[in-house]
Structure formats: structure tokens, C-alpha cells
Amino acid sequence: PTQPPTSGASFTIKLSEHPELAQVGGFKTFTINSIPIIVFRTGETTFKALSMICTHQGCTVSWVNSSQQFQCPCHGSKFDKDGKVIQGPATQNLKSYNTEYKSSTNEVIIYL
Ligand code: FES
Numbered sequence: 807p808t809q810p811p812t813s814g815a816s817f818t819i820k821l822s823e824h825p826e827l828a829q830v831g832g833f834k835t836f837t838i839n840s841i842p843i844i845v846f847r848t849g850e851t852t853f854k855a856l857s858m859i860c861t862h863q864g865c866t867v868s869w870v871n872s873s874q875q876f877q878c879p880c881h882g883s884k885f886d887k888d889g890k891v892i893q894g895p896a897t898q899n900l901k902s903y904n905t906e907y908k909s910s911t912n913e914v915i916i917y918l
Contacts, residue, residue, distance in 0.1 A: 860878040876900065
């Protein structure tokens with residue numbers, strides 16, 4: 807969905823350089839300003855971007871595609887595919903970022 811930026815900063819992903827995102831259902835992790843951010847292609851023109859920093863104490867979570875969950879190696883928190891907490895000790899959802907697909911350039915903008 808096209809939403810206004812939350813800050814001045816953005817990160818541009820050229821889809822032609824990332825075949826992992828060519829198909830709906832594809833995903834890839836990027837390091838943006840030292841933050842691991844996973845980007846999913848949710849539709850032909852829609853993308854989802856989530857921080858992989860656990861909201862408990864800051865470990866980096868893993869995406870488990872087979873169970874469509876994020877799991878934290880430190881204390882076992884789990885999050886669903888939208889970053890929502892499904893098991894503590896974390897109490898806050900993973901941070902999500904607004905995204906915008908530009909068909910004219912085949913790029914995805916992540917608003918930081
Ligand atoms: Fe992730 Fe504690 S840092 S569960």
C-alpha cells in the first residue's frame with residue numbers, strides 16, 4: 807500500500823537485482839542502516855517490510871518459512887508473518903515499515 811513516509815529516510819530496492827523477490831511469496835533480508843529488514847513480496851505490486859530486531863532485548867530473529875513465523879534464538883519469542891507477537895517474553899510486535907512499489911522503475915521504496 808502507498809502510505810506517506812514516516813521520516814525523511816528511505817531505501818530503494820531495484821527488483822531487477824534481487825531475483826528472490828521476483829515471485830509473489832518471495833522474500834529477502836537487507837541490512838539497512840545496520841538494521842536487518844526482511845522484505846516479502848505479498849502480491850504483484852505489494853510488499854511488506856519488517857525489522858528483524860526482537861522487541862524483547864534486541865537479538866536478531868530468524869524467519870522460518872515452513873511455519874511462517876519469526877523465532878528469536880535468545881529467549882524464544884515468536885512472531886507471526888506480520889510481526890505480531892504470538893509468544894513472549896516479547897510484548898511488542900516487530901517494527902514494520904511502509905513500502906511503495908514503483909512500476910515505472912520496478913523498484914520498491916522502504917520508508918524508514
Ligand atoms: Fe528475543 Fe529475548 S531478545 S526473546
